[in-house]
Amino acid sequence: MNKEIAIVGCGVIGSELAQNIDMNKIPNCSLSIIFDIDKNKLKTVFDKLTNKPAVFSNFKDFMESPQFKKIDLVIEAASITAASLYGIDVLKGGKDMMIMSVGVFSDYDFYREIIHLIKMKSSNVFLPSGAIGGIDLIRSIKNHIDSITLTTTKNNKSLKGAPFFTNFKINVDEILNKQVIFEGNAEDAIKQFPSNVNVSALISLAGIGFKQTVVKIVLDPEVTNNIHEICVKWKFGEFTIKISNRPSPENPKTSYLAILSALECLRSICSPDLKIGS
Numbered sequence: 001m002n003k004e005i006a007i008v009g010c011g012v013i014g015s016e017l018a019q020n021i022d023m024n025k026i027p028n029c030s031l032s033i034i035f036d037i038d039k040n041k042l043k044t045v046f047d048k049l050t051n052k053p054a055v056f057s058n059f060k061d062f063m064e065s066p067q068f069k070k071i072d073l074v075i076e077a078a079s080i081t082a083a084s085l086y087g088i089d090v091l092k093g094g095k096d097m098m099i100m101s102v103g104v105f106s107d108y109d110f111y112r113e114i115i116h117l118i119k120m121k122s123s124n125v126f127l128p129s130g131a132i133g134g135i136d137l138i139r140s141i142k143n144h145i146d147s148i149t150l151t152t153t154k155n156n157k158s159l160k161g162a163p164f165f166t167n168f169k170i171n172v173d174e175i176l177n178k179q180v181i182f183e184g185n186a187e188d189a190i191k192q193f194p195s196n197v198n199v200s201a202l203i204s205l206a207g208i209g210f211k212q213t214v215v216k217i218v219l220d221p222e223v224t225n226n227i228h229e230i231c232v233k234w235k236f237g238e239f240t241i242k243i244s245n246r247p248s249p250e251n252p253k254t255s256y257l258a259i260l261s262a263l264e265c266l267r268s269i270c271s272p273d274l275k276i277g278s
């Protein structure tokens with residue numbers, strides 16, 4: 001059955017998803033709505049599409065539109081704030097959701113409400129693996145984990161704009177040598193670096209939670225890639241997964257892998273498929 005899709009956020013991830021759906025690269029779905037608070041972003045994406053969706057720049061109009069009633073899946077690719085502001089209303093509206101800004105789940109009230117709504121409405125919420133791999137493995141062993149440490153290494157440009165630098169009055173451009181700039185749990189890491197460590201949220205949800213998951217952030221002016229190293233010690237062994245991703249040219253905070261992961265997640269939602277991995 002064809003699924004009608006709404007995309008919230010027309011940045012790097014949202015625009016790629018929109019164009020792939022428009023070009024029929026993902027079977028069994030069509031793009032019915034795009035929504036962004038930035039009208040320029042909306043126009044840029046809209047102009048590239050052959051099959052024109054409805055366009056909204058206001059959440060109330062989006063939710064009350066006749067097009068919204070027919071939507072099967074809302075894809076959030078905007079920000080933690082957007083996921084937090086809209087997620088609950090979208091699920092209350094009986095829709096499935098894909099959430100890219102996974103850091104939103106470090107807010108326990110939001111997390112609890114989403115789980116409650118999933119059960120009440122029999123809805124699905126999909127969290128793509130994003131910029132990392134190994135989530136299947138972490139899920140399988142979650143009851144036997146002793147420790148998980150995520151070390152994320154990025155350059156000045158990729159980390160620029162994070163609240164951490166304003167909160168601690170640090171000029172990110174003045175850091176010239178490789179150094180660990182943050183070490184703490186995933187909950188605090190997401191507060192300080194909301195656009196940089198969505199992967200720590202995914203690892204926390206799959207594994208041992210936000211308080212137990214250790215996050216180190218290394219700023220290295222010399223690296224060009226976004227590097228995530230996940231070290232897990234568990235009852236029957238240990239493993240390390242290291243992923244080195246080239247950033248997307250349009251948004252250095254986002255790895256190209258995150259876009260491919262969202263596309264693959266959408267493909268598996270829309271088509272009956274072999275379900276591979278745990």
Ligand SMILES: NC(=O)c1ccc[n+]([C@@H]2O[C@H](COP(=O)([O-])OP(=O)(O)OC[C@H]3O[C@@H](n4cnc5c(N)ncnc54)[C@H](O)[C@@H]3O)[C@@H](O)[C@H]2O)c1
Pocket residue numbers: 008009010011012013014035036037038041076077078079080081082085100101102128129130131132194195196198199251253254255258
């Ligand atoms: N899960 C992962 O591994 C992973 C990886 C990369 C990015 N992300 C997250 O996915 C999200 C999208 O990433 P991106 O690179 O496409 O970002 P982007 O900055 O390129 O685009 C975000 C878009 O969302 C819009 N937006 C922001 N707030 C909004 C709101 N309240 N309502 C409607 N639109 C709003 C912006 O105007 C912008 O057009 C970000 O939160 C990012 O941190 C997750």
